Amino acid sequence: MNHSSEDLKYLLLLNRLSFGGRPEAAAAVLDPQFTVCEIIERIRAENLWGRAEALQALEKTWDPEREIDAACRQGCHLLPLWDPAYPLLLKQIVDPPLVLYYKGSLVSADDVALAVVGARHPSLYGLQQTARFVRALSERGMTIVSGFAVGIDRAAHEASLTCSYGRTLAVLGCGLDVSYPKKNQDLTERICERGALISEYALGTPPRGENFPRRNRIISGLSLGTLVVEAHWRSGSLITAHEAIDQGREVFAVPGSVDQLTSSGTHRLIREGATLVTSPDEVFEGLALPAENIRRRLAPFSGQMEFPCEIAASGKENQKCQPDIRQKNDESMILKHLRSGGLPADDLIRALNQPSYQVALQLTELEMAGRIRRMHDGTYQIINHP
Incomplete structure (x- = not known):
């Protein structure tokens, strides 16, 4: 089905309506029997999904055409669910975002991605393990996905960028034009150069508490698996891990000290069946991704990129990740x-x-x-x- 600019406007209206995590909207958008315009008309006429009143209120206060103009001015791309460039792994979950706002670039190589999440106030051990795992997996061509929070998330984004061809995707719980968290704003430009900032939320959306648990399904949905480095017993990282399980993706956990509060969540995941990992190789093997498969999937965007097997053969092992x-x-x-x-x-x-x-x-x-x-x-x- 061919889609017009009018379809995008109607899709943005649908995206602004709160569906409470129900997958019906995404299923309807992907159904070739309906246009997005027809879905909006059914909401108006039939109170589809009980959203007629909410739609009426939204149309009085919010203009999707202005949203498109604002996104263009701010360098934000809008990627509808029906677009062939929409991330394949994310489209496979039961409730994918109807539209993705992003700055930077999304490439086919990002299909080979690992989510890395953890505590906002990690121990030094947690930060070091994050750097160790992420560097090694970035060297093997994996894109690192995280939530742009302080702590383990930031460490994961940082470590991926130390690799000369590392890529990272940061999924936000607010609009792309909202500076949150302020401590991480120095990272935005670097991430956009080597990956993307991503959000399902409209421009101007503040970082409300309820946004972040819902954001977590996107982090896991973009990824083949989720690695939890450190997490408290009730950490939001456990939500991401459970989302990954529901999506049929792999979950890995790094063990920690038994008397460390930030290990209680990861140990809980291990008891629940997450794969205990002590080295990056175990993650790589757990995802069943041979190096040649990653090489093939990276080839379209890599140009003259050298891969780990080539680096080792050429005797340039120490040049895989060059610190600035x-x-x-x-x-x-x-x-x-x-x-x-x-x-x-x-x-x-x-x-x-x-x-x-x-x-x-x-x-x-x-x-x-x-x-x-x-x-x-x-x-x-x-x-x-x-």
Whole structure:
């Protein structure tokens, strides 16, 4: 069925109506027997889904044509559910968004994606494990999806961007023109260059509490599986994990210390049947994605991109993920502080006067490079090679 600009206007009206998670709207939009205009007319005439009064009120206060103009001015793309470019994995869930607002780019390679979620106030261990898993999986060509929150979400987006060809998708619980959370606004431009900011919410929608649980189905829906690094017993990350289960996707959990509050949620998931993982290889194997399959799916957008198997063969193993100059300088400062003796991470964070997620990423880089080692007492020490 061919769709017109008028269809998009009617679809935006449908999108603004609250359907409470019911899948009937998406099913009707995808049904070739009905046009979007006919669905709107049935709501008006027959009170379809009990939304006639809500539609009448909406049409008095909101103009979809102005929404389209505003999106164009702000560089936001509108991707209807019927568009061939709509993410295939997301279209397969029972209640996909009727329209996606996004800034940046969505490419076919993003079909090979992993959601990485966790606590907003993680431990240093959680931040380091996030960096370790995300870097390794980004090197293998996986797109990293997360929710743009502070904590584990931010660490996942950051770590994916350290890989020269890493991609990341950030799913928001507000309109794309709303700055939330403000602490993460420095990431928006970088994410748009190497992925996308995504929302199902109309421009100007504030970050209401009820938006985020509903947003979580998109995070898991865009992904082949969900990795939970750290989560409290009642964390929103568990909602994402349960959405993934309902969608028939894989769920992985990183174990933590038994006396750590941020491990209670991940341990709960493991008891419920999530796959316990201690290395990125276990995630990769759990998704049953051989490297050649990912290589084939990345090929249309990769150009002259080098893949892990080629990098290893060419002897350029250390060039897979190149930290930027600022990060290299920060790592040099860590080594400088450690030359006088071992230090715990908290002391390094205070000495460097940097956010904990940045220090965690730098420590992970140095550990993976064999420059430092974490000792049994929790301190970090320089490795003196013979």
